[in-house]
Amino acid sequence: MKTIGVLTSGGDAPGMNAAIRAVVRAGCENGFRVMGIRRGYNGLMYGDMYEMNLRSVSNIINRGGTILYSARSPEFKTEEGMQKAIDVCKEMDMQGVVVIGGDGSFRGARDLSLRGVPCVGVPGTIDNDIACSDYTIGYDTAMNTVMEMVDRLRDTSESHDRCSVVEVMGRRAGYIALNSGIACGATTILIPEVEFDFEKDVVERMRRTQKTGKRHFIIIVAEGIGGVDEMAKRIQEETGVESRATVLGHVQRGGSPTVRDRVAGSKMGYKAVELLKAGIGNRVVAMQKDALVDYDIFEALNMKKSIDLDLYKLAHEISI
Numbered sequence: 001m002k003t004i005g006v007l008t009s010g011g012d013a014p015g016m017n018a019a020i021r022a023v024v025r026a027g028c029e030n031g032f033r034v035m036g037i038r039r040g041y042n043g044l045m046y047g048d049m050y051e052m053n054l055r056s057v058s059n060i061i062n063r064g065g066t067i068l069y070s071a072r073s074p075e076f077k078t079e080e081g082m083q084k085a086i087d088v089c090k091e092m093d094m095q096g097v098v099v100i101g102g103d104g105s106f107r108g109a110r111d112l113s114l115r116g117v118p119c120v121g122v123p124g125t126i127d128n129d130i131a132c133s134d135y136t137i138g139y140d141t142a143m144n145t146v147m148e149m150v151d152r153l154r155d156t157s158e159s160h161d162r163c164s165v166v167e168v169m170g171r172r173a174g175y176i177a178l179n180s181g182i183a184c185g186a187t188t189i190l191i192p193e194v195e196f197d198f199e200k201d202v203v204e205r206m207r208r209t210q211k212t213g214k215r216h217f218i219i220i221v222a223e224g225i226g227g228v229d230e231m232a233k234r235i236q237e238e239t240g241v242e243s244r245a246t247v248l249g250h251v252q253r254g255g256s257p258t259v260r261d262r263v264a265g266s267k268m269g270y271k272a273v274e275l276l277k278a279g280i281g282n283r284v285v286a287m288q289k290d291a292l293v294d295y296d297i298f299e300a301l302n303m304k305k306s307i308d309l310d311l312y313k314l315a316h317e318i319s320i
Contacts, residue, residue: 003033004276005049005089006098008066009040009073009105012253013124013138015261016066016100021057022269023098028054030277035092039069041076041108044097045084061262064141064254070101073108082111089117096276098269100124100137103301106284110297118281120272121297124265126253129173131303132295133286137268139176140260142169142252146180149248154184154218163206163217163243165232169252170223174307176252177222182315187217189315192224193307202231203238209320210239217241267292 006023008016020036027034036052037043060067075081089097089112096118099109102125109119123130126142146168153164170176174191181189187209188202196202206217219235221228232245257265268285271292275283284300286293295303 002031003035003092003094004096004098004273005035005037005044005092005094006068007037007040007044007100008068008070008124009099009101009108010070011102011125012065012070013126013136014064014141014253014255014257015137015265016124017057017060017063018257018262018265019100019122019124019137019269020066020068021061022266023273024052024057025054026270026273030273032273032277035094036068037097039071040101040105041073041081041085042071043068044088045073045076045081047088047091049092061266062256064256066100076108082115085112086115086117096120096281098122098272098276100269102127102130102136106297106301110282110301113282113297118276119297120275120281120294121284121300122268122272123284123286126176127170127173128175129171129305130286130300131305132284132300134289135264135287137261137265138253138257140258141255142176143180143183144258145252145255146176146248147183149251150180150184150186150218150220153246154216157216157218160242161215163219163232163235163239163241165219165221165228165235165243165245167221167223167226167228167245167247169248169250172224174222174224177220178307178312178315181220182311184218184220185319186220186315187214187319189220189312190225191222191307191312194309194312198231198234202235205320206235206239206241212320
């Protein structure tokens with residue numbers, strides 16, 4: 001019986017458990033021995049893994065986080081750490097590894113592939129910043145969490161005629177900020193991909209809407225910009241509107257995954273096993289226009305992703 005492994009690495013994302021479940025069940029049904037590797041590449045280096053079966057993944061599809069846990073692993077980036085992982089793969093007779101995570105995780109998969117361990121990457125990150133894929137596992141759930149939290153903030157902002165300046169996650173990408181900002185009816189959305197003038201794009205927009213009778217405001221700021229405390233202070237000084245800063249933080253990573261993330265995770269995990277079954281490694285599973293595709297892992301890491309500027313324009317034209 002051939003053996004494959006599955007691990008989750010980097011930041012956790014809702015829907016990772018759905019992907020794990022699909023890998024394990026598809027693997028078992030296709031005659032593989034499936035090893036669940038705990039705590040990402042750390043577990044691969046030190047053999048922290050266990051054999052999984054059909055019942056190992058019962059009742060996890062609805063759970064956030066990852067049952068295999070995750071960890072950052074600076075040691076794995078060294079030649080010594082890489083060799084430890086390769087030695088474990090040889091010892092376990094592991095013919096392939098499914099790596100669920102983001103760009104950093106895929107770089108590790110690329111390095112293993114270069115050294116003879118076939119890997120298939122599955123994009124799991126709330127940031128939706130994997131260039132080769134239109135969609136990443138966890139993104140939809142994170143946006144819905146932001147929407148729910150901002151809707152709650154709006155209730156108190158409206159009660160007190162306040163401005164809420166809200167920082168959302170996304171690292172250097174503005175996808176969460178842009179889409180959740182539209183969904184929340186934010187007055188202004190600030191993202192790293194688009195230059196902005198604070199006076200024009202925040203203060204003057206608020207003053208303009210005040211003239212039409214608006215008394216409370218939501219400003220969505222992407223994590224890659226930051227500085228929400230200073231922004232709130234400046235808004236209050238320049239407009240006279242009481243302003244509060246809120247950093248939503250890691251609440252955006254948690255919670256039961258949405259339908260879209262459960263289905264996407266299941267499809268991508270299943271596709272990864274199909275590739276390994278066909279003897280194909282060194283790939284990244286991706287979603288393009290709602291269809292599953294796969295790319296050479298080197299090609300995938302060199303691709304660039306751009307924000308939808310038409311959507312950004314729409315957001316600001318309908319939020320006055």
